[in-house]
Amino acid sequence: MTTRTPVAKTYKLFIGGAFPRSESGRTHPVSDRKGRLVAHVAWASRKDLRDAVRAARGAHGAWAARTPYNRAQIVYRVAEVLEGRRAQFEDELGVGGMTPRAARADVDAAVDTAVYWAGFADKHEQLVGGVNPVAGPFLNVSQVIPLGVCGLACPDDGGVAGLVGLIGPALAAGNTAVAIAGGPSALVTSTLGEVLATSDIPGGVVNLLTGDHAALMGWLVDHADVDMVDLSGVAPEARGELVARTAENLTRSACTEGREDLATIQAFCDVRTVWHPARI
Amino acid sequence: MTTALVRDGDRLHGDALRAPLAVGGVDAVALASRAARLAGRSIKRESKSAGLELTVRCIDLTTLEGADTPGKVRALCMRALHPDPDDPGVPPVAAVCVYPSMVPYAVEYLGDSGVHVASVAGAFPSGQSDLAARLDEIRGAVADGAHEIDIVINRGALLSGHLDVVFDEVAAAKEACGDAHLKTILETGELGSYDQVRLASMIAMAAGSDVIKTSTGKLPVSATPPVALCMAEAIRDYEAQTGRAVGLKLAGGIRTSKQALGYLAIVAETLGTGWLTPGMFRFGASTLLNDVVLQMRFRATGRYARPDDLPVD
Amino acid sequence: MTTTPARDVAARLGETFADYVPSLEGRDIVAIRPSYGLMIGGRERPAESGATITTIDPSTGAALSEVAEAGPADVDAAVDAARGAFERRWRDAAPRERSKLVFRLARLLQDRAREFAVLETLDGGKPIRESRDVDVPLAAAHFFYHAGWADKLQYAMPGMRARPLGVVGQIIPWNFPLMMAAWKLAPALACGNTVVLKPAETTPLTALLLAELVDEAGFPPGVVNVVTGAGATGSALVDHRGVDKIAFTGSTGVGKGILRALAGRDVRLTLELGGKGAHIVFDDAALDQAVEGIVDGIFFNQGHVCCAGSRLLVQESVADDLLGRLRRRMELLRVGDPLDKNTDVGAINSHAQLVRIREYVEGAVAEGCAVHQPQREIPSQGFYYPPTMVTDIGGSERIAREEVFGPVLTVQTFRTEAEAVARANSTRYGLSAGIWTEKGSRILWLANNLRAGVVWANTFNQFDPSSPFGGIRESGFGREGGRQGLEAYLELTPVRP
Secondary structure, X not given: OOOOOOOOOOEOOEEOOEOOOOOOOOEEEEEOOOOOEEEEEEOOOHHHHHHHHXXXXXXXXXXXXXXXXHHHHHHHHHHHHHHHOHHHHHHHHHHOOOOHHHHHHHHHHHHHHHHHHHHHOOOHHHHHOEEOOOOOOEEEEEEEEEOOEEEEEOOOOOOXXXXXXXXXXXHHOOOEEEEEEOOOOHHHHHXXXXXXXXXXXXXXXXXXXXXXXXXXXXXXXXXXXXXEEEOOOOOHHHHHHHHHHHOOOOOEEEOOOOXXXXXXXXXXXXXXXXXXEOOO | OOOOEEEEOOEEEEOOOOOOEEOOOOOHHHHHHHHHHHHOOOOOHHHHHHHHHHHHXXXXXEOOOOOOOHHHHHHHHHHHHOOOOOOOOOOOOOEEEEOXXXXXXXXXXXXXXXXXXXXXXXXXOOOOOOHHHHHHHHHHHHHOOOOEEEXXXXXXXXXXXXXXXXXXXXXXXXXXXXXXXXXXXXXHHHOOOHHHHHHHHHHHHHOOOOEEEOXXXXXXXXXXXXXXXXXXXXXXXXXXXXXXXXXXXXEOOOOOHHHHHHHHHHHHHHOOHHHOOOOXXXXXXXXXXXXXXXXXXXXXXXXOOOHHHOOOO | OOOOHHHHHHHHHHXXXXXXXXXEOOHHHOOOOOEEOEEEOOEEEOOOOOOEEEEEEOOOOEEEEEEEOOOHHHHHHHHHHHHHHHHHHHOOOOHHHHHHHHHHHHHHHHHOHHHHHHHHHHHHOOOHHHHHHHHHHHHHHHHHHHHHHOOOHHHHOOOEEEEEXXXXXXXXXXXXXXXXXXXXXXXXXXXXXXXXXXXXXXXXHHHHHHHHHHHHHOOOOOOEEEOOOOHHHHHHHHHOOOOOEEEEEOOHHHHHHHHHHHOOXXXXXXXXXXXXXXXXXXXXXXXXXXXHHHHXXXXXXXXXXXXOOOEXXXXXXXXXXXXXXHHHHHHHOOEOOOOEOOOOEOOOOOHHHHHHHHHHHHHHHHOOOEEEOOOOOOOOOOOOOOOEEEEOOOXXXXXXXXXXXXXXXXXXXXXXXHHHHHHHHOOOOOOEEEEEOOOHHHHHHHHHHOOOOEEEEOOOOOOOOOOOEOOOHHHXXXXXXXXXXXXXXXXEEEOOO
C-alpha cells in the first residue's frame, strides 16, 4: 500500500477558547459542489448557545478593561494570523462553492477589515465622546462604553469576511461576541476559531457557533444576558419578528451589514456622561 | 477597656496614642508604577546570591491546612532546618508557622535550633469569634511555646468605621502575647483600597504590633508589590513619627525567587537595608523555598536542577 | 544590645543585595557601522561635500560612528526625492494600503525593540530602562495609532476634505531621538505626506536605523528621507523652497529663528519648544507618590525633557515633610552607566550641555540660592551631572526663569491656590504643569487656570499617541498626537453639501 490516507479535520464549535463538539452530539453534513461529503460539522444546540453566552459574559469584564491600544493590537494580530492561513481559507471557501478568485477576494477582505477595525479600537471614543460645554462650573465628559455581550448573526454567504466584518467592530468597541454562522460558512467558521485561538484573543471573547441559523438567532434574542444583537445575517423579512422579541428586556439590535464606517462601531457602543465640579 | 480612637481629617487621635498620628493618603496609580519599577530591579551575581540566601533566612515556612498532622509538621520542621538537604551551607529558615494545635510538635521538633515557632491564632483566618476566645487561643499558643503569634485584624470593624474596635483588639492581642512577637495580618485583599491598607497599617502599629503582615494566604489576592510598598511606606512614616521600627511580613502568592528578590528591592529602597533581616522582614511561604533552593543550586553548579530532587515540604 | 552573628550575616547579605551589582544590557545586539550616509530616495549615500560628523557615546565620550553631514545640495536632493515620491506614489496611494504600511512599520519596530533601545542608549546616554520601557514602546505605539487614522481621516475633521500637504521637513531634537522621529513621521505618513527628516547631530543613529525599517516595511523609495547634520543642515531644509511644511521640536531660540525665516512664505509651521513646567503639590497630596511624580518630572531622561517639571511649587504647610521625603528619595537615584538596567539617571547628552547645566547651577549659587545634591558617587568618565535641588529661590534668578534642560529642580512655596497659579504662570513658557492633590475640584480649577498645553494631575510625564501634546505661549504652537495632531499634516477644505 503506497497511497497515504489524509487525516481529515473534525469541525467543531469554538466556545470559551476551547473547541467542543455540540453537547447535543449533533452534526451536519457538508458536501462540496459535486455533492461529495467533505465533513460533518458540529451543529450547535440551545445549550451550546447558553454556554457561549456564559463564556462571553465571563470574558467581558477583562476584555473591556484592556486599553483600547491593547485591543487594537490583538485585533491586528488576528489579521496577521488570518493572512498566514489564507491558503487554508481559500481551499475551504472553494469547497463551499466559491471560485478561486472570489475566495481570494473574500480572504483579502477579511484580513483588511480586521486591520480596519484594529485601527478603530482607539479612535471612535475620540470621535464620538468628548467634553460637553455645560452651563455651570463642571467638567462634563461623555465617554463611549461597550454594550457587553453581542450576538452576531453572520451573513450566510459562505465567506469569512462576513464573519470578521461583524466580529471586528464588536471587539474593537470592547464587547465580547457570540457569532452565529449557518450552513455554507461552517468550514471557515471553525477554521476562524483556530485563527482566533492563536491570535492573543482571550478565551470567551469570541465564541463561534455553527448550526441552524434561524433557531440559534431566536434563542439568542430571547437570552436575557445578551446586550445587543446584530441581525445582518438574518433575512430581511425575518428581522421584524426578532426585533419585536428584543423588547422583552430592551436588548439593543442593529443591522450593520459589515459596513466599514463610524456608524457601525457606534452600533456596538453606548455613552456614559460624567460630571465633576471644577471650582474651588 | 474601650479606648476611643477617632480619625479627624488625616490624623488619628486617642487616649492610647502618645501623640496624634498622621495617616497620609495613597495614590494608586503612582504607587503601582513605583512598585513595578522596584520589583523589576535587575538583580544579578553577588546581589542575587545574597538575595536568595536572605530570602531563605527570612522565610516563615508555613502549613495551615485542616489536614495538618504532627507528621506533616515534623517534615516541615526538618525542611526548615535543612532547606537544601544536599547542601548544609544553606541556612535554616526564620520560623515555622502552624496552627495552635501543632505548636507543641513544632516546638519539640525544632528544639533549640534557633528557628522560631510561629502560630496563627485568634480565629485565623476570619477572626470571626468573640474576643475572649481569640485571646485565649493566643495565650494557649504562647504557653505551648510559640515565639511569634500571627493574628488577623477585624476587617469588618475597619470597613464599618469602628477604628477603636480594631485598635483595641490588636492591643489586647499584644497584651495576651506577653513576650511573644505579635504579627498582625491586615488581609489587604479584603480592604478595598490602598488608603485603607495604609490606615489599617497605622492602627495595627499604633496598637503595638511588632510586625504588620499582608495576608492570610487564604484569599485569591494576597501580597502584591503595590501593597508591599504601601505598607513599607507606612512603616517608614510610623517610625518617623514615633521612633518605633515595626517589621513587615509578606505572605501569600509569593512562589518564585524573582518575586522574592523584587520584594527585597521594595523593602531595601523604601525602608533601608536595616529591614533586610529576619528580625524585621519575613516571607510567609511554602513553595517559595523550593524555587529559591533550585536557583541556589543553579548558581552553584551552572546547571538547571530537577525540582523532583527536592523534598515535597 | 549585643548583636548575634546571624544578624551580622543577614546585615551583610542585605548590603550586598541592595548594592545591585551592575546588570548590563548587552550591546552586541546592535551592529554599529563605522560610518553612515544620508538616506535619500531609498538609497544611502554620502554627503556631496564628503563632510562627516562624529557621533559619540556620552557615557564615555568615545566615538561611536561617523555620519554624513548634509549640505544644501544634499537637502535639495532629499526634497526632490520626497517631492517625486509624493507626486508619483504616495499622494494617491489607497489610504488602506498606506495604513497597512504604517502598521507594518510599527510591528517591525516592536520586533527589533531591544536593538533600538540599546542604540538609543549608546548614542544618547539615557538609561536603558527608559529607552526599553518608554522611548521604543511609545515610538511603536505612535506608528500603530496613526496607522489606524490613515483610512479614517474623513472622521478626524468632520465636514472637511482632508488632503496631504506634500513634502514635510521635520527637525527633531536629541533628547528623545527615536520617539521624536516617530511623533513626526507617524502622522505625516498616515496623512499621506512625504518627509525629509533631520535628526540632531549628537543622536542620529536610531533615525537612520528607522529609515532602514521604513524600507523593509515596503514604503516607496523617497517617502522618508533622512538628512543628518547640525544647525546648518536644518537651516538648509527650512530655507528650501520645495517644502510645504516645517515641523520643529527644539529650543525656543531656534524656533523663533525658523518662524522668522518662513515669514512671508506659504509654508505651514508647527513648533514644539522649551518649557519651565510648574509642579504644584498641595498639603493633602499623597506625598510619597507626589515625590515619585517630582522625581519622574525632573530626573527622567536626566531632565532633558521640554515638558519637565523643573519648578516645584509646594504648599508651605507641607513643604518640610515633602522636601525631606524628596531628599531621601534623591539619595536612592543611581547615576551611572546608561546600559546598566538599574541606572536611574544616565549620562548628560553632550559635553556642551553638561557645561551649560554647570553654569546654571553655579550661577544660582552666586545669586544666593542653596543647592542640594545626593551623596552618591557619579562616574568620573563621560558626561554626568548629579540630581540637584535648588532652594532659597526668589523667583527672579536665571535658574528660576530659564530652561536648564538638566536634572535640576528649583523649589518655591505657596500658600493658596491662587498664589500657586500666579507663580506657575509667571513664565514666558507654557508647555506643561503638574498638580498633586486628592481633591478633584481643585485639580480642575487649577487646570482651567494654568497656562500650559498639558496638565498632569497626580501623575507626570505621561505620553500617549492618542493624547495631543504641545505648548502655548513661547513653548510653541501646534499639537502632536491625537485627533487634533492630524491637522498639522492635512490641507482641509470645506465639503459643500
